[in-house]
Amino acid sequence: MALAAEGERDARPWILLSPALTAITLLLAIPTCFVVVYSFWLRTATGDEQVGFYLDNWIEVLSDPFYRDILLYTLKIGVITTVCCALMGYPAAYFIAFSKMRNKAFLLLLLMLPFWISYIIRTMSWINILGVSGAVNYALQTLGIVGQPIQMLYNEATVVLGLIHFLLPFMVLNIYVSLEGIDPNLNAAARSLGSTPFQAFREVTLPLSLPGLAAGSLLCFVLGSGTYITPLVLGGPGDGMFANLIYDAIITQLNWPLGSALSIVLLVVLGAVVLLYNRYLSLGQISKGLG
Amino acid sequence: MTGWSFIRLATILVYLFMFAPVAVVMLLAFNASQFGSFPMTGLSLRWFVELAQNDAIVRAFQTSMVLGALTSVISTTLGVTASLAMVRYDFPGKNLLNTALIAPILVPEVVLAVSLLLFLQFLSMPKNFVLLLLGHVIFTLPFVVLVVQARLVGIKKEYEEAAQSLGASPIQTFFQVTLPLLMPAVAAGMLFAFTISFDDITGTLFWKPPGVETVPTQIFAMLRNSISPEINALGTVMIIITVALPLTGAGIARWLASRSGG
Numbered sequence: 001m002a003l004a005a006e007g008e009r010d011a012r013p014w015i016l017l018s019p020a021l022t023a024i025t026l027l028l029a030i031p032t033c034f035v036v037v038y039s040f041w042l043r044t045a046t047g048d049e050q051v052g053f054y055l056d057n058w059i060e061v062l063s064d065p066f067y068r069d070i071l072l073y074t075l076k077i078g079v080i081t082t083v084c085c086a087l088m089g090y091p092a093a094y095f096i097a098f099s100k101m102r103n104k105a106f107l108l109l110l111l112m113l114p115f116w117i118s119y120i121i122r123t124m125s126w127i128n129i130l131g132v133s134g135a136v137n138y139a140l141q142t143l144g145i146v147g148q149p150i151q152m153l154y155n156e157a158t159v160v161l162g163l164i165h166f167l168l169p170f171m172v173l174n175i176y177v178s179l180e181g182i183d184p185n186l187n188a189a190a191r192s193l194g195s196t197p198f199q200a201f202r203e204v205t206l207p208l209s210l211p212g213l214a215a216g217s218l219l220c221f222v223l224g225s226g227t228y229i230t231p232l233v234l235g236g237p238g239d240g241m242f243a244n245l246i247y248d249a250i251i252t253q254l255n256w257p258l259g260s261a262l263s264i265v266l267l268v269v270l271g272a273v274v275l276l277y278n279r280y281l282s283l284g285q286i287s288k289g290l291g
Numbered sequence: 292m293t294g295w296s297f298i299r300l301a302t303i304l305v306y307l308f309m310f311a312p313v314a315v316v317m318l319l320a321f322n323a324s325q326f327g328s329f330p331m332t333g334l335s336l337r338w339f340v341e342l343a344q345n346d347a348i349v350r351a352f353q354t355s356m357v358l359g360a361l362t363s364v365i366s367t368t369l370g371v372t373a374s375l376a377m378v379r380y381d382f383p384g385k386n387l388l389n390t391a392l393i394a395p396i397l398v399p400e401v402v403l404a405v406s407l408l409l410f411l412q413f414l415s416m417p418k419n420f421v422l423l424l425l426g427h428v429i430f431t432l433p434f435v436v437l438v439v440q441a442r443l444v445g446i447k448k449e450y451e452e453a454a455q456s457l458g459a460s461p462i463q464t465f466f467q468v469t470l471p472l473l474m475p476a477v478a479a480g481m482l483f484a485f486t487i488s489f490d491d492i493t494g495t496l497f498w499k500p501p502g503v504e505t506v507p508t509q510i511f512a513m514l515r516n517s518i519s520p521e522i523n524a525l526g527t528v529m530i531i532i533t534v535a536l537p538l539t540g541a542g543i544a545r546w547l548a549s550r551s552g553g
Binding site for chain 1: 294297306315316319326329330369370375388394398400402408409411425426429489496506511514523526530
């Protein structure tokens, strides 16, 4: 009798989980495996797909330096963006966490706002600032510093700028969460034992905030390296990142087998970063930021 | 002390960096000049009027609203049931399943978009609204799960146990005790899912059928053709919807809480 009740209780979580798990299986797990299969198919000259086991896409993707260079370029942009976000985000997170001012809640609320504003709007907003008829050019012309408007947009620097603008809130929030969890007595103890404020920061606060810094960096790097929107809106013709190759293959050229192989490459590279992170630090840190 | 003033200055600059461009979008939306760019020649609502008269934009708006509403209902239903199982029960493989539930945000969104598109097209499903909806549901699900789980942990199990010990059936307990306690989490999940769906562009560009636009893809198309002056007004409307909605929700929740508390 007791066993039967136990058995009944065990079935309930599975009933509750089944709709979500079915969705994940049908809409994510199986489709991802299917893309692996698809990458071995071939697109023929007529535009039809030839089902089979062809290595052509993989040979092209793995041996053509064109793809390797763009992959390396993408990772470089990801790293630059992440480092800039960390440098800019840390002081802000530190200020929100340790400020004594009463408007702290307001600062936190403001920090959450960008998450509610569409990525496309935040990206295109830079056109109003740096564009030919944007704020900076208007100011420069009004002050008589330049006669003709300067084209500041559509290059690598503006892609990085757009990405920083998109990803900075993730960084600040994650660092803030881990700073907020530090016992203030630790810092006070370090000070009373004779360390300078900077030493106390370097020896106590900074090491304790590293989990948040790492979580923020992971998010910035993975999200930044996987985007194709920012290069399309703020980059020039030569500033495409790896996800742009996928977009072009799937949407423009309709070469789905090639697009599949490229997608797997991106998934493996960024997945490896996530796994590496999870090996040493827990992914749980990231959900802390959301809760 | 100089260290602290440096940190304060850096914080001010970071906040300026985050908000100035968005503020400029909202400012220029009210610009009376016929080009919609600097200089500001005066305040006017003309771009909002033009938005309302632009059929393509109105249609994109309706698509986004319907898509966001359906996504939030489906995604929250899936997310709340799954979170209940995760928070309330212990069972083998729980950690693995928890990772599976948030897997859609661990996979780069481009890859998620490509997989779903290719798989459903292989099953001969044409690019249509259902594909868009399924994509948005799977993409928003992890966010709902994370938000709802965080809230659920704070609801004591004892209330449910008390109800059951007083003779309520599990179904009665759910609808009369658990669900009312859960409502803030459900509302938060729905708002979150709606906002993410309403704002999404990365997956939507892959999934949308030709000729169908959501507000973000409409903005994207307008950017690519030529920078039209209406774009800032459209951006402003979007910001107001996705920012004012959760703020109002939070305000109402606080008001309800203070009323029932006092």
